Amino acid sequence: xxxxxxxxxxxxxxxxxxxxxxxxxxxxxxxxxxxxxxxxxxxxxxxxxxxxxxxxxxxxxxxxxxxxxxxxxxxxxxxxxxxxxxxxxxxxxxxxxxxxxxxxxxxxxxxxxxxxxxxxxxxxxxxxxxxxxxxxxxxxxxxxxxxxxxxxxxxxxxxxxxxxxxxxxxxxxxxxxxxxxxxxxxxxxxxxxxxxxxxxxxxxxxxxxxxxxxxxxxxxxxxxxxxxxxxxxxxxxxxxxxxxxxxxxxxxxxxxxxxxxxxxxxxxxxxxxxxxxxxxxxxxxxxxxxxxxxxxxxxxxxxxxxxxxxxxxxxxxxxxxxxxxxxxxxxxxxxxxxxxxxxxxxxxxxxxxxxxxxxxxxxxxxxxxxxxxxxxxxxxxxxxxxxxxxxxxxxxxxxxxxxxxxxxxxxxxxxxxx
Amino acid sequence: xxxxxxxxxxxxxxxxxxxxxxxxxxxxxxxxxxxxxxxxxxxxxxxxxxxxxxxxxxxxxxxxxxxxxxxxxxxxxxxxxxxxxxxxxxxxxxxxxxxxxxxxxxxxxxxxxxxxxxxxxxxxxxxxxxxxxxxxxxxxxxxxxxxxxxxxxxxxxxxxxxxxxxxxxxxxxxxxxxxxxxxxxxxxxxxxxxxxxxxxxxxxxxxxxxxxxxxxxxxxxxxxxxxxxxxxxxxxxxxxxxxxxxxxxxxxxxxxxxxxxxxxxxxxxxxxxxxxxxxxxxxxxxxx
Numbered sequence: 001x002x003x004x005x006x007x008x009x010x011x012x013x014x015x016x017x018x019x020x021x022x023x024x025x026x027x028x029x030x031x032x033x034x035x036x037x038x039x040x041x042x043x044x045x046x047x048x049x050x051x052x053x054x055x056x057x058x059x060x061x062x063x064x065x066x067x068x069x070x071x072x073x074x075x076x077x078x079x080x081x082x083x084x085x086x087x088x089x090x091x092x093x094x095x096x097x098x099x100x101x102x103x104x105x106x107x108x109x110x111x112x113x114x115x116x117x118x119x120x121x122x123x124x125x126x127x128x129x130x131x132x133x134x135x136x137x138x139x140x141x142x143x144x145x146x147x148x149x150x151x152x153x154x155x156x157x158x159x160x161x162x163x164x165x166x167x168x169x170x171x172x173x174x175x176x177x178x179x180x181x182x183x184x185x186x187x188x189x190x191x192x193x194x195x196x197x198x199x200x201x202x203x204x205x206x207x208x209x210x211x212x213x214x215x216x217x218x219x220x221x222x223x224x225x226x227x228x229x230x231x232x233x234x235x236x237x238x239x240x241x242x243x244x245x246x247x248x249x250x251x252x253x254x255x256x257x258x259x260x261x262x263x264x265x266x267x268x269x270x271x272x273x274x275x276x277x278x279x280x281x282x283x284x285x286x287x288x289x290x291x292x293x294x295x296x297x298x299x300x301x302x303x304x305x306x307x308x309x310x311x312x313x314x315x316x317x318x319x320x321x322x323x324x325x326x327x328x329x330x331x332x333x334x335x336x337x338x339x340x341x342x343x344x345x346x347x348x349x350x351x352x353x354x355x356x357x358x359x360x361x362x363x364x365x366x367x368x369x370x371x372x373x374x375x376x377x378x379x380x381x382x383x384x385x386x387x388x389x390x391x392x393x394x395x396x397x398x399x400x401x402x403x404x405x406x407x408x409x410x411x412x413x414x415x416x417x418x
Numbered sequence: 419x420x421x422x423x424x425x426x427x428x429x430x431x432x433x434x435x436x437x438x439x440x441x442x443x444x445x446x447x448x449x450x451x452x453x454x455x456x457x458x459x460x461x462x463x464x465x466x467x468x469x470x471x472x473x474x475x476x477x478x479x480x481x482x483x484x485x486x487x488x489x490x491x492x493x494x495x496x497x498x499x500x501x502x503x504x505x506x507x508x509x510x511x512x513x514x515x516x517x518x519x520x521x522x523x524x525x526x527x528x529x530x531x532x533x534x535x536x537x538x539x540x541x542x543x544x545x546x547x548x549x550x551x552x553x554x555x556x557x558x559x560x561x562x563x564x565x566x567x568x569x570x571x572x573x574x575x576x577x578x579x580x581x582x583x584x585x586x587x588x589x590x591x592x593x594x595x596x597x598x599x600x601x602x603x604x605x606x607x608x609x610x611x612x613x614x615x616x617x618x619x620x621x622x623x624x625x626x627x628x629x630x631x632x633x634x635x636x637x638x639x640x641x642x643x644x645x646x647x648x649x650x651x652x653x654x655x656x657x658x659x660x661x662x663x664x665x666x667x668x669x670x671x672x673x674x675x676x677x678x679x680x681x682x683x684x685x686x687x688x689x690x691x692x693x694x695x696x697x698x699x700x701x702x703x704x705x706x
């Protein structure tokens with residue numbers, strides 16, 4: 001037992017005077033004996049920097065004795081135990097409440113007296129992937145899946161669009177769910193109520209519900225074998241998926257004060273991934289399809305043909321930094337009477353967007369992020385719209401609800417050193 | 419002589435504390451989950467709006483779903499209340515006077531033992547925070563009334579960031595407040611649509627208290643602020659509703675409650691600028 005370990009023990013003797021909810025009560029028959037037995041464990045206070053975390057996949061057993069209640073993982077061959085307080089600690093290292101995000105320790109319990117002569121290593125209690133315990137054993141989420149969240153935000157936009165400069169608010173629901181598609185891993189991405197509204201009311205866009213499916217292809221759809229020289233096989237990245245959206249609403253006031261309102265009824269497309277991460281969460285793809293929409297003031301609807309290159313990717317392992325982007329064209333063709341005299345028969349919407357989102361901090365494990373976005377558009381489907389490319393830059397803050405840890409989040413292995 | 423209540427308690431069915439067995443061996447339910455039910459209600463309401471007063475028969479229905487989750491230590495982690503297809507109609511002389519429907523409404527609050535703010539990084543820094551946080555969302559609503567039958571008010575989205583202090587008020591399910599965001603559309607056949615936007619220029623309050631057995635339920639909701647009408651400009655609005663319900667009896671274990679509701683609003687819709695309503699309602703719900 002080291003001196004530093006002994007020093008770390010001072011406060012934790014008190015720790016076990018208070019019960020914790022994570023551990024089952026000690027066996028009644030042994031309680032008196034345990035309390036009366038020799039004190040073997042050192043006093044564990046605040047956990048020292050570098051303290052290991054109880055390992056995943058190894059049973060965590062309850063440890064009772066006059067020193068209190070602990071969680072332990074012991075190696076009988078090495079006569080060595082990792083021992084963690086079975087409670088959250090206060091600033092003095094005394095127990096302050098039940099341990100969060102830990103299953104109850106398992107039976108059979110270990111009695112403190114049984115560990116005489118063993119090496120005792122102070123440790124942090126086990127913690128799920130994507131969470132971190134500090135020296136007081138408090139659990140905090142440090143990995144966030146922004147593909148599963150409900151968010152609200154607000155910010156400021158500046159640029160050449162008619163309503164700018166001005167403030168805006170945003171919202172959205174995103175629900176990514178992995179599933180199995182014909183025996184292969186697949187991912188469904190659901191988006192709902194995703195959009196923005198200018199605070200001055202002169203522009204807004206809101207999507208209804210959109211869903212798309214990506215899947216892994218254990219057997220490539222396309223194999224190319226070359227016979228020039230040594231025969232070689234090439235598997236081009238051909239990953240096909242589906243995308244659909246129901247309801248999209250856009251309203252904007254042009255410079256002349258005319259309000260243009262567009263309601264998209266339904267759109268569907270095929271997606272072709274050029275690149276994707278192994279968990280399918282990040283991707284770069286082509287989306288091409290068709291839809292139907294209607295503009296207020298016209299009796300007939302319009303057919304829509306769309307083709308975009310789009311992608312999103314997490315730029316770090318904890319999901320704190322995300323990059324998203326899209327660029328493409330939508331062609332609008334009237335189904336009945338021609339469009340307004342001021343508009344061409346066939347109208348275009350050329351769009352480009354890049355977005356960087358960084359989580360700044362979290363409140364009760366709910367992330368607050370800053371989003372920087374640049375967008376450009378050139379469109380002929382709106383009367384009195386500038387006939388050149390127009391650009392905007394926006395900055396916003398988003399509060400996200402839910403955002404659980406990434407499915408592939410790392411597990412904490414030790415308390416960080418300063 | 420053993421009091422009947424004591425006898426019933428003594429005979430409470432093992433495993434389900436809400437299921438009681440009487441001296442004849444018959445079981446019945448004595449507590450209910452007011453957040454998880456399919457409900458239908460009928461009542462009467464009296465309203466005062468724009469100087470006019472009147473009464474109406476009030477009918478409503480909703481499917482409410484409560485899906486609270488608990489952490490590994492058994493403590494509540496998420497409070498999740500949702501309502502799907504909440505319908506409300508007022509009838510006068512058998513004809514519809516007013517109707518409201520909301521496709522989905524959800525309130526989600528995250529509970530932690532020690533709320534905090536965390537600055538992520540190689541060595542994250544954690545600061546204490548006094549509130550639980552959450553969000554309330556209402557999507558796809560419509561409101562119509564006979565006196566303006568060529569018009570309808572659509573709620574596209576309403577949402578509130580919630581700061582909840584219920585942890586400090588024992589026995590209260592939710593005591594939350596926060597800034598509100600909303601986007602409504604007022605549609606008329608003979609007029610251009612009016613866009614009504616609340617870009618965090620409003621606030622909402624949501625207070626819900628329930629007795630342990632679900633026999634008493636009280637709720638106070640309020641929202642106020644400034645809404646931007648396009649065309650029109652900013653205008654103030656305020657709305658509040660207070661309701662209290664008590665389960666009086668159960669039929670085949672389906673609770674029947676009597677409720678009192680008071681509500682008022684000013685500038686919240688395109689109709690009469692100020693409106694005050696009071697109503698009594700009998701609500702029948704599915705067991706839980």
